[in-house]
Amino acid sequence: xxxxxxxxxxxxxxxxxxxxxxxxDQKNWDVYGKCSSEHGHGHNYVIEVTICGEIDPETDMVMNxxxxxxIMERAILDPFDxxxxxxxxxxxxxxxxxxxxxxxxxxxxxxxxxPDGTLYEVKILETENNAAYYRGE
Amino acid sequence: xxxxxxxIAYITHxxxxxxxxxxxxxxxxPExxxxxxxKCATPFGHGHNYDLEVTLKGPVSPESGMVMGxxxxxxxxxxxxxxxxxxxxxxxxxxxMAGINPTAEHLVRVIWKQLEPALPAGLxxxxxxxxxxxxxxxxxxxH
Numbered sequence: 001x002x003x004x005x006x007x008x009x010x011x012x013x014x015x016x017x018x019x020x021x022x023x024x025d026q027k028n029w030d031v032y033g034k035c036s037s038e039h040g041h042g043h044n045y046v047i048e049v050t051i052c053g054e055i056d057p058e059t060d061m062v063m064n065x066x067x068x069x070x071i072m073e074r075a076i077l078d079p080f081d082x083x084x085x086x087x088x089x090x091x092x093x094x095x096x097x098x099x100x101x102x103x104x105x106x107x108x109x110x111x112x113x114x115p116d117g118t119l120y121e122v123k124i125l126e127t128e129n130n131a132a133y134y135r136g137e
Numbered sequence: 138x139x140x141x142x143x144x145i146a147y148i149t150h151x152x153x154x155x156x157x158x159x160x161x162x163x164x165x166x167p168e169x170x171x172x173x174x175x176k177c178a179t180p181f182g183h184g185h186n187y188d189l190e191v192t193l194k195g196p197v198s199p200e201s202g203m204v205m206g207x208x209x210x211x212x213x214x215x216x217x218x219x220x221x222x223x224x225x226x227x228x229x230x231x232x233x234m235a236g237i238n239p240t241a242e243h244l245v246r247v248i249w250k251q252l253e254p255a256l257p258a259g260l261x262x263x264x265x266x267x268x269x270x271x272x273x274x275x276x277x278x279x280h
Contacts, residue, residue: 018202031201033208095139096202100146104197108139129151130207137145 001054005120006061008049008068012081015042016097019086040084043126047076047106052120063118075109099124099132107134142199147262149192150210154223157184158239161228182226185268187244189218191252194262205260217251241266241274249276 017040018032028036035041049072053062083089085097091109095101107122123133159182160174170178177183191214195204225231227239233251237243249264267273 020200031206033206035208095141098197098202099207100148100197100204101139101141101202103146104141104144105139126207129211131149131151132204133147133149134144135147 003052004055004062005050005052006063006065006068007051008065008072010047010049010069010072010077012045012047012077013042014045014080014083014085014089015040015087016085017041018096018098020096040086045080045102046125047072048121048123048125049106049110049119050121050123051114051118053115053118063115068114071110071113075113076106099126099130100134103132103134107136111136141197141202144197145194146197146204147192147194148204148207148210149190150207150214151188151190152211152214152219153186153188154219155184155186156222156225156227156231157182158227159183160238160240162238182228187222188267189214189248190263190265190267191248191261192263192265193256193260195257195260205257210256213252213255217255218248221251241268241272242276245274245276249278253278 017037018035019028023031025036049068051063051068055062079089079091085092085102092102092105095105103122103124106124107119110122111119119136121133121135123131125131159179160177161170165173167178191210193204193210197204221233222231227234227244233247234244237247245264245266248266249261252264253261261278263275263277265273265275
């Protein structure tokens with residue numbers, strides 16, 4: 001049976017700030033630069049979720065993309081969109097919101113809602129030029 | 138709360154450069170060059186807006202929450218590649234490409250060679266370069 005990959009893309013608009021309270025302001029600036037600015041900044045984030053599996057002989061789909069869309073909305077977009085990732089998203093409490101950490105947390109948030117073994121990759125694009133992705137490794 | 142430390146993540150930085158090139162081998166006849174490289178062998182060259190994607194793979198640092206600072210990666214790509222390739226002729230002006238036929242395949246191999254020594258060991262995972270919206274080559278350091 002052929003293994004096929006299916007990707008669903010969505011966007012969310014959020015503020016964040018890269019900052020570790022246990023470090024001095026100077027060290028935060030040295031590591032995170034302008035991303036540590038005191039009152040935060042924001043992005044039009046794009047998330048791409050890729051699932052992988054065999055084509056179901058009955059439906060001719062790996063998964064219904066409408067189902068995947070609904071899962072992403074419930075698990076990620078509802079809590080993240082038009083919020084401050086560093087301040088008011090309970091799912092991100094205590095997480096420094098680097099693109100890498102966001103990819104990992106989004107993986108963890110999606111995994112329980114997807115059929116076993118289907119989640120392949122979660123990609124977070126902060127800007128057109130920068131992205132992080134996680135494959136459960 | 139998710140525990141993110143120790144997980145292996147990938148980060149990609151994208152950058153663009155505009156360069157001229159010509160696909161041509163001096164050891165082949167003009168006819169052979171024409172037959173292999175087609176319009177890419179035109180005598181005075183042509184150009185592209187190259188679209189480069191550099192991907193690192195590594196553990197998320199428990200301290201910084203990053204594989205590597207994207208600003209730092211950007212500075213390295215800028216220094217090692219963009220400043221040397223942008224608005225140049227790849228056949229004539231770029232030292233790293235000297236004597237190399239600048240096909241999309243060779244280009245990603247050379248860019249890998251430029252970047253690898255400038256990055257922390259073992260992090261470079263993929264160099265991908267798009268010549269046009271329809272054509273892209275990748276190199277993962279495999280030999």
